[in-house]
Amino acid sequence: MMFPRRCLIFTLDITEILAVSNFTTIAPNYRQTATLQKSASERLHALLQISRTDNVLDLGCGTGHLTQAIRAQTDGTVVGVDPSEGMIAEAMRNHGKEIEFHVGSAEALDMPLQFDAIFCNSAFQWFREPERAIANCHAALRPGGRMVIQAPARKDYCPNFILAVDSLKEDCRTRNEYSRFRSPWLFLETAQDYAGLFARAGFTVQTAEIESVRQRCSPAKVFEMFESGAAAGYLNPDCYDLPLPPGYLADAREVIARNFQSQAGADGQVELLFFRIYLLARKP
Numbered sequence: 001m002m003f004p005r006r007c008l009i010f011t012l013d014i015t016e017i018l019a020v021s022n023f024t025t026i027a028p029n030y031r032q033t034a035t036l037q038k039s040a041s042e043r044l045h046a047l048l049q050i051s052r053t054d055n056v057l058d059l060g061c062g063t064g065h066l067t068q069a070i071r072a073q074t075d076g077t078v079v080g081v082d083p084s085e086g087m088i089a090e091a092m093r094n095h096g097k098e099i100e101f102h103v104g105s106a107e108a109l110d111m112p113l114q115f116d117a118i119f120c121n122s123a124f125q126w127f128r129e130p131e132r133a134i135a136n137c138h139a140a141l142r143p144g145g146r147m148v149i150q151a152p153a154r155k156d157y158c159p160n161f162i163l164a165v166d167s168l169k170e171d172c173r174t175r176n177e178y179s180r181f182r183s184p185w186l187f188l189e190t191a192q193d194y195a196g197l198f199a200r201a202g203f204t205v206q207t208a209e210i211e212s213v214r215q216r217c218s219p220a221k222v223f224e225m226f227e228s229g230a231a232a233g234y235l236n237p238d239c240y241d242l243p244l245p246p247g248y249l250a251d252a253r254e255v256i257a258r259n260f261q262s263q264a265g266a267d268g269q270v271e272l273l274f275f276r277i278y279l280l281a282r283k284p
């Protein structure tokens with residue numbers, strides 16, 4: 001059966017359907033939809049072991065809801081940095097009284113304070129110049145300070161997302177434009193590859209592990225997760241090397257959403273698989 005344009009199998013707000021996805025457009029709903037990033041951050045907190053006196057930088061802090069969890073663990077200074085003005089505006093609106101936030105990227109990081117700890121959840125894959133970003137983090141830590149990252153890892157970081165996005169190649173409405181998509185992400189294949197980046201910047205790597213995480217959820221929930229992060233690449237005109245015609249983003253959303261629906265088993269649930277790097281590094 002053919003579905004008319006913009007008739008999705010599950011309901012999406014029309015304004016959202018028409019919207020370009022980047023972190024500024026995602027920001028207003030991010031707190032509610034970023035369940036994947038939030039659950040992944042729990043192990044990161046356990047790795048970092050924040051003490052009551054630690055000064056902590058949350059790098060790629062987004063809307064600051066995880067920065068707020070850091071604020072609750074220390075009486076030291078807590079700073080959130082993110083290049084998205086929309087994300088920082090949300091963070092300031094919600095937590096601006098108790099946390100300092102700045103617009104800025106990891107590549108341009110230049111902090112007057114030396115931190116005891118840097119927390120970086122679900123942002124490392126977006127770093128355009130990882131060597132420069134890691135060198136800046138090294139400079140922003142006091143000797144003995146530590147840094148943790150959690151990020152999707154490996155080219156097949158989420159086979160479900162990849163399968164759904166690959167279906168854009170099969171649909172005549174999206175095939176041509178999708179062939180001009182250029183991935184903005186950094187995905188390394190092994191934990192040793194991630195550890196090597198940090199070791200070359202002068203860090204001692206204490207933990208580096210790629211974990212596989214499985215969870216069952218509805219196709220609508222999978223789509224919501226997709227919208228909270230991956231869409232900022234796949235559905236962002238800046239990641240295509242041609243101008244996108246009107247309607248492409250709406251068509252692409254429809255094709256992807258339908259593919260998630262087709263991934264559901266007899267119980268209506270999708271088995272979602274994610275590979276994530278967890279890394280803890282210390283500045284000697």
Ligand SMILES: C[S@@+](CC[C@H](N)C(=O)[O-])C[C@H]1O[C@@H](n2cnc3c(N)ncnc32)[C@H](O)[C@@H]1O
Nearest residue numbers: 023037060061062084105106121122123126127
């Ligand atoms: C999926 S969100 C994660 C936000 C938050 N850390 C969390 O876990 O909810 C990814 C964030 O990385 C930020 N980001 C992208 N490129 C970055 C860069 N070069 N340096 C620092 N942050 C970056 C984005 O603006 C976005 O807010």
